[in-house]
Amino acid sequence: MSADKDIGPDINDLLCAGEYAWLQNGPKGVRGLFLRAVNELDRLRAKLEAVRKIHDSLAIFDTCNHEHEDADESNGIFDVDNVGITCNKVYEVCRRCCCGGGDSQTEECLGHGHSLGKPICPTIAALEGASDE
Ligand SMILES: [Zn+2]
Ligand SMILES: [Zn+2]
Ligand SMILES: [Zn+2]
Numbered sequence: 001m002s003a004d005k006d007i008g009p010d011i012n013d014l015l016c017a018g019e020y021a022w023l024q025n026g027p028k029g030v031r032g033l034f035l036r037a038v039n040e041l042d043r044l045r046a047k048l049e050a051v052r053k054i055h056d057s058l059a060i061f062d063t064c065n066h067e068h069e070d071a072d073e074s075n076g077i078f079d080v081d082n083v084g085i086t087c088n089k090v091y092e093v094c095r096r097c098c099c100g101g102g103d104s105q106t107e108e109c110l111g112h113g114h115s116l117g118k119p120i121c122p123t124i125a126a127l128e129g130a131s132d133e
Contacts, residue, residue, distance in 0.1 A: 006052055007045045007048040007049050008044075008045060008048065010045065011042075048127065051123065051127065055096050055120065055121055055124050056094070056095045056096070057094060057095070057120050058092065058093050058094070058103060058105075059091075059092050060089070060092065060105060060114070061078060061080040061083050061088055061089055062083065062086065062090050063084060063086055063088060064086045064087050068086070068087065070085065076089070089116070090114075090116070091114040091118070092114070092116070092120050093105055093109055093112070093114055093121075094120040096121070096123075097109075097120075097121035097123065098112065098114075
């Protein structure tokens with residue numbers, strides 16, 4: 001599976017082995033419809049990707065109780081400005097909605113009630129089909 005859950009499956013994720021070729025080489029009407037559907041799926045995925053890019057996430061960290069020697073980002077240990085070396089990711093916020101496109105949270109964002117695993121902003125919540133309330 002090459003599905004990127006952020007922008008949904010592509011056509012190859014939806015078809016079993018051989019089905020793509022079978023549809024592509026199918027009777028004229030079937031082939032036309034199939035190719036239009038593939039194009040439409042690609043178009044929608046491109047839109048989702050563009051929105052995701054604008055509403056990119058920024059991780060917010062706090063200090064942790066460990067004595068990390070060094071940052072090790074692949075193991076979730078980061079060297080964070082004003083915090084130090086930490087593994088304590090508190091939540092993620094939206095760069096666009098919470099940081100004005102910059103790289104630090106605004107005052108207003110502190111009132112958003114972010115938590116890990118929750119959508120970072122109403123736009124992303126809508127994409128994920130989650131309710132804001
Ligand atoms: Zn730690
Ligand atoms: Zn946002
Ligand atoms: Zn926020």
